[in-house]
């Protein structure tokens with residue numbers, strides 16, 4: 805069998821491509837980040853949503869299907885359940901980070917903002 809030997813150049817460029825793929829894969833897997841700073845008391849629901857939720861669920865609340873992040877604007881939870889999910893977590897949504905630094909009244913504003921997002925769709 806002649807001609808199947810890889811040239812050193814090809815090996816080198818394959819390594820580079822592999823490196824880039826690895827980088828992309830790890831970016832995709834980590835995908836979104838979340839903020840654990842407390843919001844200012846004056847923050848509106850929209851501001852807090854943008855700061856704490858949009859990195860995963862996107863600004864429109866449609867989520868990222870390929871990364872398994874649901875459309876939170878389409879949730880069927882009660883307002884109280886959303887507040888609890890944000891501040892304490894919910895065993896039904898183990899992959900969602902918890903934001904204990906967000907006060908009850910602030911989480912309520914975020915929950916209300918989600919209903920506004922839902923109405924926009």
Ligand code: HEC
Pocket residue numbers: 836837838839853856857858859860861872873874875876878879880881886889890896897898899900901903914915
């Ligand atoms: C790091 C990514 C990430 C961030 C940031 C995040 N979420 Fe989520 N969220 C998820 C994932 C992943 C799920 C699905 C969890 C599961 O099924 O285990 C989810 C689920 C939800 C659900 C339930 C959706 C449904 O289909 O019923 C709601 C509501 C929700 N998130 C609201 C929020 C709010 C509000 C914030 C901001 C305070 C927020 N999320 C921030 C990743 C995130």
